Amino acid sequence: MLGHVALSTILILPFLIAVVSGLLCKCDICANNTCETDGYCFASSTRNKSGIIHHDYRCLDKHISYPLENPVLCHSAKTLNDTFVIECCKGKDMCNEKLNPRLAVRREHKERPWLMPNGSLGTLEIAMLIACPIGMLCLAFMLGVSFWSQHKKKLLAHPRYPCERGEDAADQPILGPSPPSLTDMIRDNQVTTSGSGSGLPLLVQRSIARQIQLVETIGKGRFGEVWRGRWRGENVAVKIFSSREERSWFREAEIYQTVMLRHDNILGFIAADNKDNGTWTQLWLITDYHANGSLFDFLNRSTIDVHGLIKMALSIATGLAHLHMEIVGTQGKPAIAHRDLKSKNILVRSNGTCAIGDLGLAVRHDIATDTVDIPLNNRVGTKRYMAPEVLEESMNMSHFDAFKRGDVYAFGLILWEMGRRCNVGGLYDEYQLPFYDCVPSDPTIDEMRKVVCLDQIRPAIPNRWHACKELYLVLKIMQECWYPVATARPTALRIKKTIASIKLSDGNQTNPYEDVISQ
Structure with missing residues (x-):
């Protein structure tokens, strides 16, 4: 009897280990060159502008493998792509070690068999090259006209088809209920x-x-x-x-x-x-789609009042707080930092609130391993909005909170952009980008480092902001966001609550931004 038990234990033990442990993958940026995931392993190949090919090996976690059985992130157009391809696997541990995604071969010079031995075209070849396309175009045009005339007769003869249809009527059903939006x-x-x-x-x-x-x-x-x-x-x-x-x-x-x-x-x-x-x-x-465009476009063509400023600022802070927030649970959300927050990456909705976009540089915090998932691409954020620690290259890249503090610094500059366009008693300033008077239109890292870190310059504050209670409170928030010491800056959640507590000078006891606060 004991022998049967021991034998059963030996047979079941590998399966128990497989259930308990995750999938091991080759990882070129991890300790011991391995990472563990509940999703897929992947390998990617990238050709840079110099033609050099790099290979990367990483993990693709379950919570971003959507749909789980066939993740969209594992799809890459391999047949024609000569810059970046990716392959995923999950059959066994270290399965991506042998993956070698192949880039399409660049064909700079193709063979041209129609040329004569000396490389020139003959008379017959020239005549065929001219005549064939013209003949095919004429044939296609005549067939198209004939087909359309027959099709139009059928449409007009059919009693259920209207004679005229609107711009997008071709997308709408003729009979039955309307399709879902x-x-x-x-x-x-x-x-x-x-x-x-x-x-x-x-x-x-x-x-x-x-x-x-x-x-x-x-x-x-x-x-x-x-x-x-x-x-x-x-x-x-x-x-x-x-x-x-x-x-x-x-x-x-x-x-x-x-x-x-x-x-x-x-x-x-x-x-x-x-x-x-x-x-x-x-x-x-x-x-x-948002017809108002980006906050940058909106502020260039329009001014805002104090109510509009508070509403926009609160909506941006609310979106940033949600992005930064980690939601724990079976269907939890990792904390995310934007890394390229600026007025051009914020959209203005029709109700006067804003939505944060362009997440191509975002990083995620893996709470299980306390690591930062940094994107593979080589892009950097916008230099004008970079925090002092980023410009000085003193930021701890392995500490996720450092990325969130960089977002808060950029949010302070966005508040300044909105404050300039705030119309108080008919007074407002023309739109300008932060540091417009200190650096050129496309500043370098060194130019921004000198202004922000060495000279410790921040955007100028008009005196009239001190006379308006609401603008003064917003001013205090933006100055806290600009602190050169990153750890002294408030969190996005703290900023959201502070803006939500601002009382308007018309004596309203009820907060007019409850719809934003509740989001």
Whole structure:
């Protein structure tokens, strides 16, 4: 009997160990060159501008593997991508050790068999090159006209089709109930998944991405372009990354898939997809569209009153507090720091509140190992908004709170930008970026270090701010955010509560920003 028990124990023991322990992966930035995860191992290959290829080996945790059985982050257009590819595995420990994602071969010079031996085209070849495209275009045009005329006759003859249809009518059903809106689809997904994840299931994301029509360009940046798109009559924002920015696209999509990230004061994520048109790969990130644009654009063309200033400042602080907050639980959320907070990365909603966007440089705190998940891409934050410790390179990169304090410093500069455009008694200033009078339009790290760290200069405060009680209280908050000693700066949650406690000079005893505070 004891022999049977011992034998059973020996047989079951490996399975118990497998259940208790996680998946071990090769990790090129970890102690002992290994990391442990409950999700996937991955390997990636990157070719930099000099043509040098780097290989990275890391862990992809379960809480960011969405959907769990086939994570969107493990999808990469490998056939045509010559800058960044990724492969995931989970079959056994150290399975990524043998992965070798292959980049597409760059073809600078292709063979041209139609050339004559001396490299020039003959008369016949030139004639064919000219005549063939023209003939094909004419044939395609005639077929198109014929097809359209027949199709139009059928539409007009059908009694259920109206004669005229609106701009987005092609996206709407002819009969039956109206399709769900994006808001409804996202809300339903949050309910059915207990709030886990941000955005929609992978297959739905890809379905929506392929139905979007791009309308107009609304912004450009170092990553690529932002377009206004239309999907079933709804406006969406489409951020299209250039192929060399695939790491930034990958990272931002990864952060947006974080459990319980969705919040009214964080830009709403809808979908991420890569679209291959046969020549190059487009990397799409689809989010909510806000007609007012960024806070930078809004302040350039408009002034705000004291009520508007407090409401905007409180909404930004609320979004930042949610980002920084760790939510413990089965469907918990890790603490996240933005690292590139500025007025151009904050969107103004139609109700006068704001939403924080552009999470491509964000870092997450792993509470289990007390480590910081730093993105693989080589981008750095905006120099003008960098905290003193970042400029001096004295920040402890292994301490997550240091990243949050950098966000708080940048938030203080954003308060100053809004304060300049606050109209009090008809007095306000023209819009300017922080340190506009100290550094050029595109300052270097050394120029910013001299101003912020050596000279310890901070943006100038107009005297009239001291005469307005609300502006003076906001001034005190921004000066606390600017402290050169990072540990002396308040937390985002403390800032949120302080702004929420500001009483307006009209004698209101009830706080008019309860809708923002409750978020």
